[in-house]
Amino acid sequence: MEIETQLGYRTETGRKRRERTRYKLIEAAARLVAHQGADSATIDDFAREAKVARGTFYNYFPTREDLLEALWAHVGHVPFHRIQQAITVFDDPAKRIVATMHLVAHHADEDSIWGWLLLSMSGLSQVNVDLRAYPTPDLKLGLQSGRFSFNDLTSARDLVVSAVRAMLRARLEQRASDAYVADLARMLLLALGVREPEASELSMDPSPIT
Amino acid sequence: MEIETQLGYRTETGRKRRERTRYKLIEAAARLVAHQGADSATIDDFAREAKVARGTFYNYFPTREDLLEALWAHVGHVPFHRIQQAITVFDDPAKRIVATMHLVAHHADEDSIWGWLLLSMSGLSQVNVDLRAYPTPDLKLGLQSGRFSFNDLTSARDLVVSAVRAMLRARLEQRASDAYVADLARMLLLALGVREPEASELSMDPSPIT
Incomplete structure (x- = not known):
């Protein structure tokens, strides 16, 4: 014994x-x-x-890649996943896209290391797969329900992902006010076929969700 | 002598x-x-x-930076500058933004090294300054003339730059058909306040310009 x-x-x-x-x-x-x-x-x-x-x-x-993927799984993916969970309170895919934009901005304010990680790891395959995957269900849903109108799912997805990434960089470099974030969300909704004045109304930071 | x-x-x-x-x-x-x-x-x-x-x-x-800036000046900036010159045949800022999108795609087809350079040098200060500067005059002009409507010049500029960059990456990875490029241009025009069906009509590749 x-x-x-x-x-x-x-x-x-x-x-x-x-x-x-x-x-x-x-x-x-x-x-x-x-x-x-x-x-x-x-x-x-x-x-x-x-x-x-x-x-x-x-x-x-x-390999080096294995460490980077573990890093993404530990540090990068968790807040990203939490944001995706948080937005499920909204049924409207337009609201989800807006909420993601604002939540990414807020999380970058609290944890800039996470923000820079997300930006600098964008070349990593798993990160890219995750980033490209996240808006796809909402875009499909929005298209089916007539909420959105676009011709090409790939270009719509790339526009959303690249706008969020541009906002994140601007936020980390302290060039992106809350008004900037809202305006970028408004422009994304317009791009996806939501009309004014609804796009403006929806683009504001939704009530705090956790 | x-x-x-x-x-x-x-x-x-x-x-x-x-x-x-x-x-x-x-x-x-x-x-x-x-x-x-x-x-x-x-x-x-x-x-x-x-x-x-x-x-x-x-x-x-x-320094290392000096070599990279010389590289941008020699290899990166020239085609970029030529594209900017080419689009001056259009008076309409909406057409210029569409033409830039298509010309960047065509140039990446001919010269993929240039395309990858542009993407991988985006962290360099001079490259960022140049990229952010290029759509600014057209955006201002479009806003003044009522062609465009947006609230924040910075977010509009970042959306245009990041969409062109996303398209360039997708094109180099051979994921971006001509239809993808046109659809991204259409969505950018919508984001900037151009309405359908005009956004769709304008988004096609304009007649070849040199």
């Missing part, structure tokens, strides 16, 4: 240590990527920033 | 050699930046790719 307990203790300690090291690497990656972008940071940079040996790195992540 | 001629000859040879080396560095930078992005390439990378010593690099460009 005693031996088994000892073994169990050792396994538990080892697991915890592994988790800590893995987390240290992810944290280091968050700092580096937010500062210098996802493209330029090498495995050596990540290992140096986390104060582990290069060999140790490979015990946790087979 | 003979000494002067010799000196003149030497100076001329030296000048030509310097020009060649400078150009070699710019060419090497174009290849690297198109492949791996502007952020990640270091001075060592540029020198290695151009097959010159690191010390030689500094004889031509005091």
Whole structure:
């Protein structure tokens, strides 16, 4: 029994240590990527920033991409997912698109590292897949119900994603007031076929949702 | 006289050699930046790719940024400037915005290196200044003449720039048909306050302009 307990203790300690090291690497990656972008940071940079040996790195992540995807899953994806959950309180796809715009702005105010991460990781395949996927159900729904009118789902989706990204950059660079955010949301609705004055009315920040 | 001629000859040879080396560095930078992005390439990378010593690099460009700005001036800015010149045949700012969209698509078809350069250099200050500046006069003109209606020049400008950039990326990744390009142009016009069916009519590729 005693031996088994000892073994169990050792396994538990080892697991915890592994988790800590893995987390240290992810944290280091968050700092580096937010500062210098996802493209330029090498495995050596990540290992140096986390104060582990290069060999140790490979015990946790087979490739650079694996670390970046873990980073996105840990740091980037969570608030993004929370925003997507929050907007489900609205049935109208137009309101959802507006609410996303404002929620991304607010979250960037609270957590600028997240904002810069999102911008600098846009080259990563999983990030791009997630970003392109998010407005697609609302755009399809809006088209089917006659709320929106557009010819090409791909171009509509790319316009929404690129407008949110442009707003995020402007917000982080402190060039985007709340009026800027609302106006960009208004222009997106117009682009998707919503008419004035409704586009203006809908474009304001909706009542706080959590 | 003979000494002067010799000196003149030497100076001329030296000048030509310097020009060649400078150009070699710019060419090497174009290849690297198109492949791996502007952020990640270091001075060592540029020198290695151009097959010159690191010390030689500094004889031509005091900093990494100086090389990148020379690259933009040589390779990136010229087609961009030509497109801006070409659209002056249109008086209507709406037509100019549509024509720019299509011309950027066509130029990316002919010269994908230029397209990738434009995308990967977007972090560079001079590139951003140029990109943000280009639609501003047309947007102001359109607003004054009542052709466009929007509340905030900054958000309108960012929407146009980010839509062109999204289209360029999609075109280079061969996801953007001519119909996609036209539809994105149509949505931009709607966003700027042009109504249907005019937005649809104007959004097609205008007759070839050079």
